[in-house]
Amino acid sequence: MEIDRQRVQDDLRGLVRGDVLCDPLSIQLYASDASIYQIAPIGIVRPRTVADVIATVQYAGEHDLSLHPRGSGSGVAGESLGSGIIIDFSRYMRRVELNSDASMATVQSGVVLAEFNRILKSRGRWFGPDPVTRSVTTMGSVLATNASGSHYLRSGSARDTIESMRIVTVDGELLNLSRHLPDNDQPAEKLARGIVEINHQFDALIKKQAGAPQSRGGYRLDDVIDPSGRVDLAKFMVGTQGTLGIIVDATVRTESIPAHRGVVLFFFHRVSSAARCAVASLNHGLVACDLMDRRLLQIARETESTFAEVLPREAEAMLLLEMQGESLEDLTDRIDVVRNELSLGTDGAFATITTADPIQRDMYWSLSRRVISRLARVKGSDTPLPFTEDVWLPPEMLPEALSAVQDTLKSNQATATFFAHAGHGHLHIRPFLNLGDSNDRKRLYDLSRQIADVVWQYGGQISVERAAGLSRTYLLPKQFGDFWQTMGQVKRLFDPQHRLNPGKLFGAVLQKPNENLRPADQTIEITTDNRVLLPADQPTDIGNNNGHAIPQLEVLQHWPPNATISQVTRSCNGCGRCRASASNERQCPVFRASPREESSPRAKANLLRGVLSGQLSVEDLTTDRAKEIADLCFNCHQCRVECPASVNIPKIVGELKAQYVATNGLPLSDLLLARIDTLAAIASRVPSFANVLIRSPVARWLLDRLFGLSQARELPLIAGTTFIRHASRRRWTKLNPQGGLKIVYFVDHYANFHDPDIGRALAEIMQQNSIGIYVPASQYTSGMPRITLGDLKGARRIARRNVRLLADAVRQGYTVVATEPAAVLCLRHEYPNLLDDEDAHLVAKNSYEACEYLWTLHEGDRLNLEFNSVPLKMAYHEPCHLRVLDRKQAGPRLLNLVPDLQVDHIEAGCTGMAGTWGLQRKNYRNSLRIGWPLISALRTTRVSRATTECSACKMQIEHGTGYKTLHPLKLLAYAYGRLPKIEAELDSATA
Numbered sequence: 001m002e003i004d005r006q007r008v009q010d011d012l013r014g015l016v017r018g019d020v021l022c023d024p025l026s027i028q029l030y031a032s033d034a035s036i037y038q039i040a041p042i043g044i045v046r047p048r049t050v051a052d053v054i055a056t057v058q059y060a061g062e063h064d065l066s067l068h069p070r071g072s073g074s075g076v077a078g079e080s081l082g083s084g085i086i087i088d089f090s091r092y093m094r095r096v097e098l099n100s101d102a103s104m105a106t107v108q109s110g111v112v113l114a115e116f117n118r119i120l121k122s123r124g125r126w127f128g129p130d131p132v133t134r135s136v137t138t139m140g141s142v143l144a145t146n147a148s149g150s151h152y153l154r155s156g157s158a159r160d161t162i163e164s165m166r167i168v169t170v171d172g173e174l175l176n177l178s179r180h181l182p183d184n185d186q187p188a189e190k191l192a193r194g195i196v197e198i199n200h201q202f203d204a205l206i207k208k209q210a211g212a213p214q215s216r217g218g219y220r221l222d223d224v225i226d227p228s229g230r231v232d233l234a235k236f237m238v239g240t241q242g243t244l245g246i247i248v249d250a251t252v253r254t255e256s257i258p259a260h261r262g263v264v265l266f267f268f269h270r271v272s273s274a275a276r277c278a279v280a281s282l283n284h285g286l287v288a289c290d291l292m293d294r295r296l297l298q299i300a301r302e303t304e305s306t307f308a309e310v311l312p313r314e315a316e317a318m319l320l321l322e323m324q325g326e327s328l329e330d331l332t333d334r335i336d337v338v339r340n341e342l343s344l345g346t347d348g349a350f351a352t353i354t355t356a357d358p359i360q361r362d363m364y365w366s367l368s369r370r371v372i373s374r375l376a377r378v379k380g381s382d383t384p385l386p387f388t389e390d391v392w393l394p395p396e397m398l399p400e401a402l403s404a405v406q407d408t409l410k411s412n413q414a415t416a417t418f419f420a421h422a423g424h425g426h427l428h429i430r431p432f433l434n435l436g437d438s439n440d441r442k443r444l445y446d447l448s449r450q451i452a453d454v455v456w457q458y459g460g461q462i463s464v465e466r467a468a469g470l471s472r473t474y475l476l477p478k479q480f481g482d483f484w485q486t487m488g489q490v491k492r493l494f495d496p497q498h499r500l501n502p503g504k505l506f507g508a509v510l511q512k513p514n515e516n517l518r519p520a521d522q523t524i525e526i527t528t529d530n531r532v533l534l535p536a537d538q539p540t541d542i543g544n545n546n547g548h549a550i551p552q553l554e555v556l557q558h559w560p561p562n563a564t565i566s567q568v569t570r571s572c573n574g575c576g577r578c579r580a581s582a583s584n585e586r587q588c589p590v591f592r593a594s595p596r597e598e599s600s601p602r603a604k605a606n607l608l609r610g611v612l613s614g615q616l617s618v619e620d621l622t623t624d625r626a627k628e629i630a631d632l633c634f635n636c637h638q639c640r641v642e643c644p645a646s647v648n649i650p651k652i653v654g655e656l657k658a659q660y661v662a663t664n665g666l667p668l669s670d671l672l673l674a675r676i677d678t679l680a681a682i683a684s685r686v687p688s689f690a691n692v693l694i695r696s697p698v699a700r701w702l703l704d705r706l707f708g709l710s711q712a713r714e715l716p717l718i719a720g721t722t723f724i725r726h727a728s729r730r731r732w733t734k735l736n737p738q739g740g741l742k743i744v745y746f747v748d749h750y751a752n753f754h755d756p757d758i759g760r761a762l763a764e765i766m767q768q769n770s771i772g773i774y775v776p777a778s779q780y781t782s783g784m785p786r787i788t789l790g791d792l793k794g795a796r797r798i799a800r801r802n803v804r805l806l807a808d809a810v811r812q813g814y815t816v817v818a819t820e821p822a823a824v825l826c827l828r829h830e831y832p833n834l835l836d837d838e839d840a841h842l843v844a845k846n847s848y849e850a851c852e853y854l855w856t857l858h859e860g861d862r863l864n865l866e867f868n869s870v871p872l873k874m875a876y877h878e879p880c881h882l883r884v885l886d887r888k889q890a891g892p893r894l895l896n897l898v899p900d901l902q903v904d905h906i907e908a909g910c911t912g913m914a915g916t917w918g919l920q921r922k923n924y925r926n927s928l929r930i931g932w933p934l935i936s937a938l939r940t941t942r943v944s945r946a947t948t949e950c951s952a953c954k955m956q957i958e959h960g961t962g963y964k965t966l967h968p969l970k971l972l973a974y975a976y977g978r979l980p981k982i983e984a985e986l987d988s989a990t991a
Contacts, residue, residue: 008043008063008085015055018092019046019596025625028610029603030070030086034575036385036435037078037470038518040615041068046091046596050166050174050248053087057246058172060085066499067170069242071110071138073597074576076372076386077469078516079145079241079504087246089140090579091596095249098123104163108249109140114582125254128155131465132372135580140247145467146217146239150368152424154287154324157215159238161252167237167245170495175245177233179226192231194493199225202486209483213392215424216464217241218505219490241467242501244494258324260331261287262356263364264339266349267315271406271418273347274317275399278422281321282395284338288322289423290368296375296417300367303377307367312351319349319422320368331356371419373577373644375430381437383573384417384430387471387513388448393460395425401458405429408450412443426465436520445514448475473503474510519613524551526565526612534564553611553618556658556792557651558836565655566612572605572647578639583933586638586880589910593929599632601639601649608652621659630656634914635788636880637825651833657790669708670789673916677781680718680753687718694718710924714959716754716951723747723756727775732763735774735812741862742772743853744809744816746802748823749781750951757981758819761973762850768976769857769864774814776805782818782826785916792834799831799840806847807839816847819969821881821950822915824849828885849882851949851968855890858897865897867975872986873902874971875943877934877957879950880910891949891968898975903947908937913956928960935960945986947971 009022021030022043032038042065045056060067066084073080080086089110096116097106102123107116113134117126130149131137137147143165148157155161164178175188182193199206199221206221217239224236237245268274271293278289294316300307311318321338325331335354343349355361375384393401402418409416409431416431431447433440452462452475461479463472477484487506491498503510526534536550559565578601580587591599607629610616620626633653640648666674683690693699694715704711724747727733736742743766751758759775766773783798806816806827818824827847832840848856857863876892895903912930917923928935938946938961946957946965954965966985973979974986 005042008065012043012045012056012059015059016045016047016052018048018052020044021046023625024616024620025607025610025623025629026598028616029597029606030073030088031081032518032574032606033070033073033075033078033080034573035076035078035081035469035471036387036518037081037516039078039081039083039516041082041086042084044086044088046088048092050168053168053246053248054172054174056085056087057168057170060499061170061172064497064499066502067246068501069109069140069144069246071141072112072136072576072579073574074133074136074579075141075145075467075469076389077463077467077471079467079469079501081470082501082503084499088597090138093248094595102254104251104253106249106251107139109138109247111139112581113137113139113142114580120254121257124257126257127252128161128255129158130155132369133576135582136576139250139252143238143247143250144241145465146215148215148421148426148465150288150290150421151322152215152421152426153289155255158252159220159235161254162234162238163251163253165234165237165250166248168248169245170497170500174248177237179230179232179234181230188233191493192233195221195231195233195236196225196229198486198489198493202483202489205483205486211459212461213425213464215426216392216461217467218463219487221486221490241469241505243491243505244500246500259326260328260356261322261324261358261361262331262335262354263361264321264323264335265353265364266319266321266339266342267312267351268317268319268347268349269314270347271317271402272399274319275402275420275422276347277342277349278319278398278420279395281319281338281342282423284334284341285323286321286423287324288320289421290320291418291420291422292318292320292367292371293418295415296371296419299374299377303374306363310353315351318367320364328356370644373575375417376573376575376643376645381434382432383434385433385435385444386430387444388451388462389428389430390464390466390472391427391429391451391455391460391462392464393425393427393455393458395422397458397460398422398425398427401454401460402427404454404458405451408454409447412447412450414443414447421465425460434520435517441514441517445512448472448513452479468505470504470511470516471513473505473507474512476505477510519609519615520570523614524553524612524618527552527554533559534566551614551618555655556662557655557833563648565608568648569605569609569612569652571645572602572609572649573645574602574606575644576600576602577644578602578642578649580642583908585642586636586883586909587642588639589636589880589912589930590632590634590926592909593912593926594632598629601633601643601647603629604633604649604653604656605647608656621656622663626656627660630660630790634917635784636910636914637829637884638880638910641884650829654787654790654792654833658792661790661792666789666791668706669920669922672707672709673919674786674789674791674794676785676916677749680749683718684722684753687720690718704921708921709919710921712924713919714955715919716750716955719754719756721756723752723759724775724777726756726760727763728777730763732773732775733777735809736772737812738772739813740770740772742774742814744774744776744806744814746779746782746806746816746818746823746827746847747775748818748820751819752781755951755967757979758967758969761967761969761979761982762817762819764973764978765854765969765976768978769862774809776809779805782820782823784822784826784830787826787830788915788917795830796834799826799834803831803835803837803839803843806843810842810846815853816843817850817853818847819850819949819967821849821879821885822952824885825881849885849890849949851890851894852886852888854894854972855888858894864976867898867972868977869899870971870975871900872945873904873943875904875906875938875941875946875963877906877911877938877946877948877953879948879953882949891947895947895968895971898971901971901975904941904943906934906937906941908934910934911953911956913952915952918952918956927956931956931960938963
């Protein structure tokens, strides 16, 4: 840690109750956001209270440090980046207070907009402005940028919702801003007087801004002084982008949720036709009007199967219109009128889709709402970059301006995606460029200037809906002309020393859009087994590494040429979508329980990118701080499923953990859990004695104190006979040379040592369906605990043995089936990362989770459906690993084939057990915190039994609810009449 950062950290930790981070790894995590820029701050403060914010601001003033407020880091212009102190509000300052009828709410700056709306929904209200990043953006950011979004036509922008706010000034004073008379020397009134004086001094220049868009942010002096002379300072502060004061909380107005809403999708052969129809549609009382171009529609078709058949391939553009009404009949009539009108003439739509159904409506809205995150899935070196997006044009000029922008792109041999809130003229342009190419970095600057010139030519403005940040501020002096000096006066009134977010929106020194770019590729040398995988791009300023002139990282996993460690890491664009907490997603359970930047999946990509680009040393990966960050992932793979760019964060984390373990080894608690299969094998030799120890409070106390195994966690007992021994007695351990359907059963830990009836159930089902079963007696358990903990050397040894056994069976006509989702995940995803050989990929292609395999039989009309009636009601939980493997939800669909068996699918997130992770004392509370939504949902259902495929999920459900939880295979075998002992388990659940 540099000496000045160490001093700042020591000083601030004595002043604030919140977190103070100045270590190199934390600096790397906060050096970037969702933009293309990277600037290392001197430190980060995560305030718990307003007092923390005041102390930080005062300290910065005493030491001449700049201040940069930050929410979720989802901005695309670099507005939250800077070389001073980052103040991250998203960790602690997340309180919401509603008034009696919820018509107004006081929100702290760190409140996520989507969470705010979830709170309001129960009161029949919402916050009107809806920026596209609302799933992760914070209310502080919404107010700082004057966010609006698709529904501006209905709800306006954040400026239209503000009632009052509290800010901390550059001098560290806490001010309550609302409407003030400039008649005394109190701090707020002095600011009001200053605004009045500037308004008088620059009256003519201010009036020239009258034609500017009402949705814009910036230093707006219009409509802030009422006829009585009061100055609405709260309204004035909205949109000032953290450059005049730091917002700590605000009181905002909310809206009633409309009774009925419907959407119409129009498809056009030309973008210009769509733009002209957007203008024509404004006469019909729309509340939203979005336009998407051909490339965005193509990306939607290619990345989401839902839209593959819905969106016509010949469409060059699409309009999405929303209308609302008090009655469904009235709404339907109005939709029909606008649909008919916009389908006529040469510019008319050639196809339309209409719906007032809430589920379908929200599905179509996801086209627009996920447009930015979906762009991250574009593959290749040229990607759509956000440096020139966010422009405004008079809606009537949009058709001509779009053509002019396209001509500008063609003259620069570039293409772009176009997305517009066409009803109010907001246009988002993202040219395709390669930041790793020096020519494209220059073109970035040229395109930015030329597109701005086109916008100004057609009476528009740049940087309207979002922050100007690092990418667009340099254009503002030319855009505002003489009004720029008015902005200077405002800046001097509030922040004369330019300490608040300097260089953004206004400043003396403004960076060009191609400066401070995030490193586009790795620079250090990547090796494996004493051979170079990737040569270094260029020398770095990190010191020598083992005699090499440049640093060298020896990777510990297999990174193929089409997915190198550099490509995978760089594919994370930092959009922040992994910070989402919607109930219909499972994006990072750990972040939900502990919402801090290092918990987010993107933090792991940023950390590894810092090493690859040479800004962190390779040795930094072996530090305890690196382990702390990496351990905030328990390998559930949900980020990989939910990530817009499908970034393989679990593999990145695997590399981070392995680098630490290769140097430092495993801590004692991790060492125990990594070898839990060995311990269980020993215990299975003396199961009665082992179970006495498992039940013994003294033994559990010793395990808790010596090995960190939580005493509060109930451990499963050791079975009297392992499944492998049972299979040997049944002669299932011998290969069957005959043809026909046959499976090789990959048993894994729980079914072998703790609940052999799972394996027996599978065998009974296979026999019912005349399918042969083979159980290799010498197989190891999957080794998932070792992989999760970073012991890749031990995991590789296990993988090599299992792959050899299973590959031989596959070549003899067997299909690999496992009853534990984590085991199948190992076979399909983890083993190929460990072993660079043909056998690993052969096994991966022929491996199935048991219910998934049975469902494929059913789809091929090969599953025996002679089930007995099972008059029960079960609550089903889908394990995280199974969401990765089987999107068809085979388990509950199979159970629905059983007569009279009712299955209630409970979707309330992750159980939080995460295999051995939830067994550790240090993780026990977070494990329950993560699983609490599911536990609560199960407790409210009218069932006393549950079913799930995952043994760890079973343990957590039983621990949290007391409900007996069975594997679906047991229920299927029981329904076949082949495993009558299951009835005792079902009876015990009822009792």
